[in-house]
Amino acid sequence: MSSGNFFVQTNEVETMMFDWGRIIMTCTPEITGSSGFSAGIVEMEPGQGHDRHNHPGAEELIYVISGEGEQMVEDEEGNPIVSTVKAGCTIYVPESRFHYTVNTGKEQMKVLVVYSPPGSEKELRKLPDFRLIPPAQQPKG
Structure with missing residues (x-):
């Protein structure tokens, strides 16, 4: 797919x-x-x-588009801040900050992720459980 696609x-x-x-x-x-x-869209x-x-x-x-889960984001000192999140919640993860997401609900959890600048998605390909x-x-659809 070439660059310049709007949809x-x-x-x-x-x-x-x-x-x-x-x-x-x-x-x-x-x-x-x-x-x-x-x-992109993440589904768990x-x-x-x-x-x-x-x-x-x-x-x-x-x-968070749908579902519910537990979200952790570390503060400036590296202390974990944990919160229950559900559809409609926005989570900000500052540059280089450690974090995790777990689906604690009974249905699929779907989230939209945005990385700035781009490139973090390329690093995911290096993980041992990565499959394409x-x-x-x-x-279709």
Whole structure:
């Protein structure tokens, strides 16, 4: 897919699969030509979530679309701040700050993530449980 796309469907891009869920990046410099951020949808099944991690040099914005979970973001001193989050909640993760998300609900948890600057999504490909599903294998719709 060439850069400069203004409208991107999730079934038109590859899906990054992990043991805890999946990420579908729909806005990256390679897909849309964006230069200041990247964005995508993260889906986690009940009881699943990702481990504590950070994105060196990048801020992250997380918006809970559906479901509920537990979100941790460390403060300036490295102390974990934990909160229950649900649909409609926005979470700000400052640059390089450690954080995690876990689906504590009974249904799938879906969140929109935004990284600024873009690039954190490329680092995810280095994780040991990373698997890639090409767009051609995505369900239509």
